[in-house]
Amino acid sequence: MTFNELFKIILTGDKDQSREAARRVRKFLYSSQSDGKNEYKQIKNIIKTAPNAYVKISEGWRQENFAMAVSVIYYLHDRENNPDFLFPWLFQLLQHENGNIRQASVRMIQNELGPLTYYIRFPGRKSDFHQLSPEKSDQILSELRVNLNNLAVSSWKDSYKKFKYINHLPSGTYKSVQLILSVLGEYCNDVADDQLRVETKEQILSRRKEIEQEIVDIFKETDPTSPPPSRKASDGQGRLRRGKEQFTLQDVKDAIYNEEDNDDMMKVVAMFDRGDASELSNVLELVTDAWNYFPHKILGGISPAEKLLEYKRTSVNDESR
Incomplete structure (x- = not known):
C-alpha cells in the first residue's frame, strides 16, 4: 500500500472504503511500511494538487475524508518558503458546513503560524527550517489577519455575544476563525493589536x-x-x-x-x-x-x-x- 493508493481509494471508493482509507493515512504515515523517500515524493504531490482534486469531488462525505486525510500529511509539504500556497483553498474549507472539514483547515493554517511568526518570537535569529524573510512573513501575516477578520465579520451572529469563551461558541465558521486567531494571538502577544492593517x-x-x-x-x-x-x-x-x-x-x-x-x-x-x-x-x-x-x-x-x-x-x- 502507498499514499497514492490510499488517496485513490479515498477519491474513487465507496463510502465505507473511502472512510477506511482516510483513517489509514495516519497509521500508514507513522508505520514502518512506508517507503521513505518515495513516499515523501507522493505526499508532496498529493498536497500540491489537493485543491484541484477536491474541486472535482461532489459527495460531502468524500470531501470530508479527503480534507481530513490531507490535513494529516500537510506538514510534510515542501513549500516552507511559500507557506501561504494553499491559503485560498483553506479559506474555502473554513466556510464549509461540515465541521470536520473546517477543523482540517484550521489545523493546516495553524501549522503555518509557527514559521510565519518565528521572526517575532525569535528576533534576529535565523531558522534552520525555512528562509522566510521578516518582510515576507509580515506581509503574509498581515493578509492572513485581514482575511480572517473579514471572514469573522461576515460569519458573525448576534447570538454569539453571550459566549465568553471560544470553546463555548457553537460550531461554525466564526468559531473556526477564532481558533486560528487565538493561536496567532498567542504567537504574537508582543505585537500591538493596532498593527492589524485596516483599510480606509x-x-x-x-x-x-x-x-x-x-x-x-x-x-x-x-x-x-x-x-x-x-x-x-x-x-x-x-x-x-x-x-x-x-x-x-x-x-x-x-x-x-x-x-x-x-x-x-x-x-x-x-x-x-x-x-x-x-x-x-x-x-x-x-x-x-x-x-x-x-x-x-x-x-x-x-x-x-x-x-x-x-x-x-x-x-x-x-x-x-
Missing part, C-alpha cells in the same frame, strides 16, 4: 474596482464571442462562457450580494471553471478577494472589509470615551 473607505473602494477589472479581463479572455479589448462590449463587461451558460461581472456581484450559506462561495468559483485545473489557485484567490470586497445583503449592503472598518472605528470610539 477609499482603499476598499479602490481595491474593489481593481477586482472588478480583474474579473472583467478574465471574462473577456474566456468567451470568444466577447468583443476584443479594443471594442467595448455592450454591457462593458465581457462574458465568461461555460458550456451553454454565460456569466458577467454582475452575475458574480449578484451571487455574492445574495449569498445565504457557505456553499455560495463555491458557486461563484464554479462560474470561473474553464476545465483548467492549473487555474484553480488563482481563481480561489480572486473569488476570496471578491467575497471580501463586494457588498453582501446580510451585512446590510456593505462588504466584509467595510464591516471590519466599521468595527474598528466603533472600537476606537468606545476606547476614547
